[in-house]
Amino acid sequence: MLSITLNLLLLLSVSEPDSSWRKQYDIITPTEDLFVVKRYYNDTINPVRIERKWKAGIVNRQGHVIVPLMYDDISRFSEGLAEVVIGGYCTSCWDRRECKSFALEGEHGFINTKGETSIPLKYKAVGEFQEGVAWVISEDEKFVFINKMNRIVFPYRYLAAQGFEGGLARVDINPNKNDYDGNNFDNYIDHTGKLLIPARYQFIEVFQKGELRMYSRQGRYGFLDTNGKEIVPPIYSFVSMNKQTDWQGLRMVGQQGKYGYIRKSNGSVVIPIQYDSIVIAGKNRIWVKKDTIWGAVDATNRIRIPFAYSKAQPFYHQLACVSVNGKWGYVDTNGILRIRAVYDQAQYFNEGLGVIKKGNKWGFVDRTGKEVIKPIYDYAGFFNSGKAPARWKFLSVTLDQQGNWQTWRITTQGKQFILIGLLIILIIAYIYNRLVKQKQAVKVKIKN
Structure with a gap:
């Protein structure tokens, strides 16, 4: 102690x-x-x-x-x-x-x-x-x-x-190649200085644990393992370099204008390369486009939402905006149209309300399709912490979820309109006063 x-x-x-x-x-x-x-x-x-x-x-x-x-x-x-x-x-x-x-x-x-x-x-x-x-x-x-x-x-x-990193270092040995995506390396060496990749490739990605790495040769793309062995021959005309398109351990690839997904670990095709376009819809769904119509499949290519939509957006809070015949509504992850496609535009849900547009006016609907805030606004933003920005005529307002105005202020355009109006009034008053004075002067002159 x-x-x-x-x-x-x-x-x-x-x-x-x-x-x-x-x-x-x-x-x-x-x-x-x-x-x-x-x-x-x-x-x-x-x-x-x-x-x-x-x-x-x-x-x-x-x-x-x-x-x-x-x-x-x-x-x-x-x-x-x-x-x-x-x-x-x-x-x-x-x-x-x-x-x-x-x-x-x-x-x-x-x-x-x-x-x-x-x-x-x-x-x-x-x-x-x-x-x-x-x-x-x-x-x-x-x-x-x-x-x-x-x-x-x-x-x-x-x-x-x-x-060096993980026993490998990237090097450039080919002075005559064209760089892909601004990258300046075409090979790898180990700690003995041995080249791991033949010099016939135009571009090779950095190796990452558990993933095949893409290479390019004569304008086509394939995949190598960590030892430089070709696992997938150069059969693809497109391989996504954007990590945001990776999904469920899969990577987007393309052939002759069609797209699908392969497994990043072994290069096997999971989503057939048959779709005109692909958008990630959510954790367990992707939107796929075939013959101008969109539907959704899961990671096994099983159709989860039928091909019925001309446009589709990602899911937010289990609902996605979809378009049918130029009108927008909302579909859930099971493919049920929860809110009918009757709107000229729709945006995703947040805090229980989705932004919709009828004609030129914006409002809000809840998950049942009820218009809880009527489309009367020239602009409406998303709800955050119970409040959403909107614009009504020359006023910028803040709405609560019942549509009540919490704050308001005159917009810059409104202030300009008011100033122009005041200026016109002043000009009219000035002209009126001049006319009155001239009339009075004429009367005095006549009297004299």
Whole structure:
């Protein structure tokens, strides 16, 4: 008990570390148990961008200087080493085209956590150390990999390179290829420097655990496993690169203007490639279009909502907007038309009410189809926290779920209309007064 009390007293007696040292720096960035610190020394205007110049150093948590403000830039530490630069900036990119436009300035090297130079500042750009090695750009502007002893680990020089991750690094070896989607890499190497992918591919995605990776060859797309083996030949004319189209572990692909889904893990076709268009409807449904008509299927391609709609939108709160013969209504996830398609426009439900439009006026319906707020507004937004914005003539109003006005204000257009009206009244009054005065002047003149 006595020892616990003494320890508590000791803890209470220790003062908070002095942080006044922070005031002398403009930028302080934590890295491991140290801080990279920077101090501005002048401003310059670059024709491309506005920059602020600084000097960079390293201090410990007590503010004691480990590296004085002697470098033009210092990066974060990675595997015990940090990039330092004189005459430029740290390499903030891994793509050679970006580096040539930004980071190929000055001399780049590495220091350790004691501030000692571990790798001389002699490279045009460097990447951070990952899995014991880092890429560097030499005088001939080629990429090579070095270890922490500054020894080249592979006798190969690449057009571009990326750091190792999961035992693999992406490299570019083909100077004649056309980049796909701005990507600059066409192969992978392991820690022996062995190329894993034949050079015949135009583009290969980054490998991710549990997924096949798409490749392109002669304008067609297929899939490889993590060993570079072709699992799916290049049979597709389209493969979605948008993660938002991924669904239920599936990926959208296309052939000759038709679309479907394959399994990301093995490339097997799950949703046949027979639909004109596909939109994710919700967690367990996708809208599919066939011969201009939309229906919905599940992840087994079983039809869940019959093909009956000319347009369809995703589900929100178990209801989706659908169009039949130019009119809009709402269907549930079982395909039952809950609200008849009688509206000129409809938007999704939120907080129990959906936004509908009749003619040029907006209102709200509940889930039974009852128009709880009549369509009398020139504009209506969605409900949030029990309130929805709307516009009625020249007034912006806030509605509650019963349609009562909670707040209102005159719109900018309304204010302009009022000002124009007042101006017209003033002009009419001015003209009237002038006419009256002229008439009075004529009468006086006649009398005289």
